Amino acid sequence: MKAIGGTVMSLLSGARLAAREAHNQRCQPPLTRMQCVERYLKFIELPLSQRKFCQRCQQLLLPDDWGEHCEHQVLGDISVTQLKRPSQLLYPLENKKTYAQYLFADRSCRFFVDLLSSLGFRRVLCVGTPRLHELIRLKASDDKKSNIKSILLDIDFRYSQFYMEDSFCHYNMFNHHFFDGKAALEECRAFLQEDEGEGVIMVTDPPFGGLVEPLAITFKKLIALWKEGQSQDDSHKELPIFWIFPYFFESRIRQFFPSFCMLDYQVDYDNHALYKHGKTGRKQSPVRIFTNIPPNKIILPTEEGYRFCPLCQRYVSLENQHCEHCDSCTSKDGRKWNHCFLCKKCVKPSWIHCSICNHCAVPDHSCEGPKDGCFICGELDHKRTTCPNISLSKRANNTLFFRAVRKQKQRKSNKMKLETTKGQSMNHTSVTRKKKRRERAHQ
The missing domain is CATH 3.40.50 (Rossmann fold)
Incomplete structure (x- = not known):
């Protein structure tokens, strides 16, 4: 099982690397910096009627390029202002x-x-x-x-x-x-x-x-x-x-x-x-x-x-009004902020002071705050990356993965069998009908 799992993961990793490499190649500039400069100098020397820009390829076109872009949406008469x-x-x-x-x-x-x-x-x-x-x-x-x-x-x-x-x-x-x-x-x-x-x-x-x-x-x-x-x-x-x-x-x-x-x-x-x-x-x-x-x-x-x-x-x-208690214009978002004497600072107008949290927050906030600790085992003394049960988690994930693969293969096999059986049944029915027609014609 480990060998199969390793092979599958290596294939997936290889596919990801290939996809990333293909994406990186697509993102590479089609021309070098020097080529771009040379093309630009040639382009600005062209008469206005010959200055074209391909909207699909996002590229300035020289006359030699027109044939490759004849089916694309091309802008003409590109001015100096443009x-x-x-x-x-x-x-x-x-x-x-x-x-x-x-x-x-x-x-x-x-x-x-x-x-x-x-x-x-x-x-x-x-x-x-x-x-x-x-x-x-x-x-x-x-x-x-x-x-x-x-x-x-x-x-x-x-x-x-x-x-x-x-x-x-x-x-x-x-x-x-x-x-x-x-x-x-x-x-x-x-x-x-x-x-x-x-x-x-x-x-x-x-x-x-x-x-x-x-x-x-x-x-x-x-x-x-x-x-x-x-x-x-x-x-x-x-x-x-x-x-x-x-x-x-x-x-x-x-x-x-x-x-x-x-x-x-x-x-x-x-x-x-x-x-x-x-x-x-x-x-x-x-x-x-x-x-x-x-x-x-x-x-x-x-x-x-x-x-x-x-x-x-x-x-x-x-809207940013000066607060005499903070001795500053305290608003950050353009609205007038309100001073909270318990927090001893200005807060957003939509916030209220929560007696449980002992600070200002939105009315529907959770007083418990964000949950810390590990997402795998729930313990608070470590994070997911250092969890001792992470290998068990990976094993469980691998088991679920291979179960899903087997189920998918089984569904495909059952579908093929059904189609084969259906085809054979239709062929048998067709042969029987032809035989009966020949018998009636002979009679």
């Missing part, structure tokens, strides 16, 4: 298991560009913010007074069709990996260390399903790259950062970056069903800006519902 806004040509990748590519709404994007300019930044490292990168470059090309430039680090390799090496790096922010090797890393390093690291800020918008810890580790590596260009006298300085993430991750982010504070500004997205501007109550966007820039330097737009609190010395949302 080339400067690739996020509007490309379909967002919204598979939540692998990508969560939500794009800033123009309102939020323009707010960021104006804010960065007013704060005096000259270079922006855009980590997973393709639309912000586009708008910065558009403003620089349209407004000769604008001296801001940017470089995009993003896992979506499709953007390599639209940018030169000094404007885009194919990058995984969860493990600080530059797919194009040392050359891309050096581009990023040079960008961060230009002018001895002065006038640069990092703006990042990671997928919300990602863990905070690996992201924080990556950002600290980018900070280390920036610090390499600093003198010993500037070792106390921090790389300015805007980390865009939901407000309920505040404690986790501040665990890794204690100097960060959360702004009240609500970031919204074009292609997200929930994170939209103008919604109120619990339906409004939970996405905020975490930053190490002093909040009193950041002006939020009053026309969008923000006001300056003279006591906190920062801009807050209109």
